[in-house]
Amino acid sequence: MYRYDNYDHQMLADRIAQFRHQTERFLKGELAGPEFLPLRLQNGLYVQRLAPMLRIAIPYGMLSSRQLRKLAHIADYYDKGYGHFTTRQNIQFNWPALVDVPDILAHLAEVEMHAIQTSGNCIRNTTTDQFAGCAVNEIEDSRPYCEIIRQWSTFHPEFAYLPRKFKIAVCGTVDDQAATQVHDIGLFIVKSDTGEIGFRVLVGGGLGRTPVIGKEIRSFLPKQHLLTYLDAILRVYNREGRRDNKYKARIKILVKETGVELFREKVEQEWLALKDGPLTLTDAEFLRCKQYFQDPEYKELPEDSPQLLQALGENVLFAGWYNRNVSAHKKAGYAIVTICLKQTGTAPGDITSDQMNFVADLADSYSFGELRVSHEQNIILADVEKSALYALWQSLKSQKLNSDNRGLLTDIICCPGGDFCSLANAKSIPIAESIQRRFGDASRLRDIGALSLNISGCMNACGHHHVGNIGILGVDKKGAEFYQISLGGSVDNNTALGQIVGPSFAQEEVPGVVEKIVNVYMKNRQSGERFVETFNRVGIDPFKEEVYAKAD
Numbered sequence: 001m002y003r004y005d006n007y008d009h010q011m012l013a014d015r016i017a018q019f020r021h022q023t024e025r026f027l028k029g030e031l032a033g034p035e036f037l038p039l040r041l042q043n044g045l046y047v048q049r050l051a052p053m054l055r056i057a058i059p060y061g062m063l064s065s066r067q068l069r070k071l072a073h074i075a076d077y078y079d080k081g082y083g084h085f086t087t088r089q090n091i092q093f094n095w096p097a098l099v100d101v102p103d104i105l106a107h108l109a110e111v112e113m114h115a116i117q118t119s120g121n122c123i124r125n126t127t128t129d130q131f132a133g134c135a136v137n138e139i140e141d142s143r144p145y146c147e148i149i150r151q152w153s154t155f156h157p158e159f160a161y162l163p164r165k166f167k168i169a170v171c172g173t174v175d176d177q178a179a180t181q182v183h184d185i186g187l188f189i190v191k192s193d194t195g196e197i198g199f200r201v202l203v204g205g206g207l208g209r210t211p212v213i214g215k216e217i218r219s220f221l222p223k224q225h226l227l228t229y230l231d232a233i234l235r236v237y238n239r240e241g242r243r244d245n246k247y248k249a250r251i252k253i254l255v256k257e258t259g260v261e262l263f264r265e266k267v268e269q270e271w272l273a274l275k276d277g278p279l280t281l282t283d284a285e286f287l288r289c290k291q292y293f294q295d296p297e298y299k300e301l302p303e304d305s306p307q308l309l310q311a312l313g314e315n316v317l318f319a320g321w322y323n324r325n326v327s328a329h330k331k332a333g334y335a336i337v338t339i340c341l342k343q344t345g346t347a348p349g350d351i352t353s354d355q356m357n358f359v360a361d362l363a364d365s366y367s368f369g370e371l372r373v374s375h376e377q378n379i380i381l382a383d384v385e386k387s388a389l390y391a392l393w394q395s396l397k398s399q400k401l402n403s404d405n406r407g408l409l410t411d412i413i414c415c416p417g418g419d420f421c422s423l424a425n426a427k428s429i430p431i432a433e434s435i436q437r438r439f440g441d442a443s444r445l446r447d448i449g450a451l452s453l454n455i456s457g458c459m460n461a462c463g464h465h466h467v468g469n470i471g472i473l474g475v476d477k478k479g480a481e482f483y484q485i486s487l488g489g490s491v492d493n494n495t496a497l498g499q500i501v502g503p504s505f506a507q508e509e510v511p512g513v514v515e516k517i518v519n520v521y522m523k524n525r526q527s528g529e530r531f532v533e534t535f536n537r538v539g540i541d542p543f544k545e546e547v548y549a550k551a552d
Contacts, residue, residue, distance in 0.1 A: 042120050052101070060146040078100050349377030
């Protein structure tokens with residue numbers, strides 16, 4: 001992973017000192033709230049329903065064990081003993097005291113972390129596939145390109161106050177696991193007919209109040225032009241994006257109102273002045289960034305492990321976990337392990353300080369001291385020897401981290417909702433727990449198979465409800481909390497936005513409604529069909545008829 005140089009360290013130290021002084025002035029009444037607002041947002045600090053919330057950047061989802069231990073320390077000493085991983089691969093703390101935030105930022109700097117540009121109208125954390133560098137179906141490792149984008153976008157003076165927040169995702173694998181098509185800019189690594197690496201560029205995707213799938217504006221961009229082309233897109237958006245209405249300020253609205261063809265022409269025209277300029281990437285720059293993402297010192301191992309095969313044959317619970325949570329690795333004898341943070345009774349994505357320290361120890365013992373965070377709010381150990389998988393699973397059980405539900409109905413993506421967020425219309429966490437309890441039978445979950453369920457507490461869609469196979473949105477109905485259901489969303493290579501079923505449901509009705517939806521799917525699915533395939537074949541009507549049917 002990337003290591004800071006002296007410039008990085010000095011830049012971060014200067015920013016912390018600056019924000020410490022700004023915070024002190026605000027607390028003394030020398031800085032008004034509206035003046036302090038953009039300053040705290042640029043440092044990841046929100047004011048939530050009950051307390052400040054600090055969002056910490058985890059660039060492209062990569063963490064070292066040392067960094068995770070520092071997050072555990074912050075959780076213990078400055079929060080309430082836990083943190084929350086987000087769909088942007090970041091972590092949030094929901095209870096820090098405002099006066100302590102500069103000290104927290106200083107602690108983060110000790111392990112080369114920060115909260116810069118995790119909020120505000122700027123370029124946010126660039127995300128990517130959580131298996132980057134290890135996946136068997138990878139075209140090229142996306143992490144060096146994410147790091148190049150991070151260095152270009154951090155403190156970029158021209159793009160510090162965009163019309164609205166801006167999100168970029170990079171996909172380097174054949175199967176997209178980064179929700180790339182619903183970002184402001186989505187970059188797919190591709191190869192030309194001659195083997196040249198470049199990018200397929202999508203613009204104008206996003207969720208929120210107006211969900212849109214990104215539109216292609218370039219089928220192939222040579223990799224050396226990555227930054228000049230991104231710069232061109234951002235310049236057009238910065239000039240022409242609306243600032244009079246925050247609900248119409250995202251680039252997706254500009255692309256829609258301009259039309260994708262005209263928007264492409266504007267970007268290409270802007271790019272002519274930048275192409276081959278100082279931002280053109282050289283081979284030396286690619287090599288500089290790639291050196292931080294070299295393969296660890298893998299052993300030469302056989303593809304099959306006798307210890308693993310024996311454990312799979314002797315322990316049915318281990319076999320169930322292995323089949324759901326272990327993925328293929330590019331290197332023979334290794335596997336990728338997903339640790340699901342979706343234990344029933346715990347908010348999806350939450351992790352305690354004890355669990356952080358424990359997982360950090362596991363990373364040191366089993367995965368070269370590195371971890372990943374996925375946009376599904378889970379943790380990944382990317383480089384585990386197959387012969388060690390049984391021992392790892394036994395260790396996970398001791399901290400209740402052995403949930404074998406990756407990709408199943410109870411592996412719920414969920415925002416903090418009304419329990420914490422001042423923007424939320426309704427609570428999310430109790431809905432997630434009620435559904436998990438309703439579908440607590442492991443054999444039934446496996447029979448249902450892969451099915452994503454996403455929950456958002458408001459139209460900002462932090463829980464990505466639009467792209468869940470089943471999406472749940474909290475809405476306000478005359479002061480009461482209700483929930484709107486959508487069906488048919490997905491974030492795979494064929495990204496789709498869910499269709500709203502109809503009128504919303506009261507909180508106590510939601511688990512039963514989900515059960516009816518699942519029953520319709522099970523009744524109508526053909527052999528090998530997943531939920532979206534069945535939904536696309538039979539349409540929404542059978543589901544609608546069932547969930548609104550009146551009891552006899």
